[in-house]
Amino acid sequence: MQSKSRLFTLLALKEQLVVGYKIGYERKLGHFYSWLGGVDPSFRKQGIASELMRRQHEWCRRNGYRSVRTHTKNKWRDMLILNIRHGFDIIGTLTDAKGEAKIILEKKL
Ligand SMILES: CC(C)(COP(=O)(O)OP(=O)(O)OC[C@H]1O[C@@H](n2cnc3c(N)ncnc32)[C@H](O)[C@@H]1OP(=O)(O)O)[C@@H](O)C(=O)NCCC(=O)NCCS
Known part of the structure; x- marks a missing residue:
């Protein structure tokens, strides 16, 4: 987390x-990367x-980001x-260090 620029974290709390x-x-200027959730x-x-996603995208728009990108895997089906x-649109795939396919998704804001 320390090595990332403009890290933005949202938490959903039920009391404590x-x-x-x-x-x-920030992935690069004007482009955000949604990392973990x-x-x-x-x-x-x-x-x-x-709701977390809606608020993340709203924050991104207000802070000048034009797109948000994320990676996921077929096994994380709910996400x-x-x-x-x-x-989000699927814009490609890549293979991670474990040899598993990752799906690259992007949404224009
Ligand atoms: C993916 C994940 C974050 C979704 O969280 P969630 O809070 O259940 O998501 P939501 O409630 O917003 O939406 C999930 C479903 O609930 C439905 N839903 C939302 N509110 C509802 C309500 N009041 N009553 C009934 N259903 C509802 C949504 O329509 C959606 O339906 P779908 O599954 O048919 O698309 C959660 O499953 C998770 O943590 N998974 C494990 C971690 C993971 O996979 N991380 C991603 C790695 S890339």
Whole structure:
């Protein structure tokens, strides 16, 4: 996290408990990278990830970013579907250090 520029983190809290989070940073000038995110299993399907994404994109627009990019894998199906439902397009694939395929998604803001 220390090596990333313009890191932006959102937390979803239930009283003192962190039940969801979303972390991203500046990929290059005007382009944001949504890095990590998740929702506690007992708090899923209530719209928390969708709200975190909506607020991340709103922050990005207000801060001059024109696109947001993210990577995911086929096995993280819920996140893949969530991204597509929220307007991301699949723009390519790459192979990670473990030899697994990663899906590259991007959304114009
Ligand atoms: C992917 C993940 C973040 C989604 O979190 P979430 O908070 O459950 O997401 P949402 O509630 O916004 O949306 C999920 C589904 O719940 C539905 N939903 C939202 N609010 C709802 C409500 N009030 N009642 C019923 N369903 C609802 C959404 O329509 C969506 O439906 P779909 O699965 O058919 O698309 C979560 O599953 C997760 O943490 N997964 C493991 C971590 C992970 O994969 N990280 C990504 C690595 S790249």
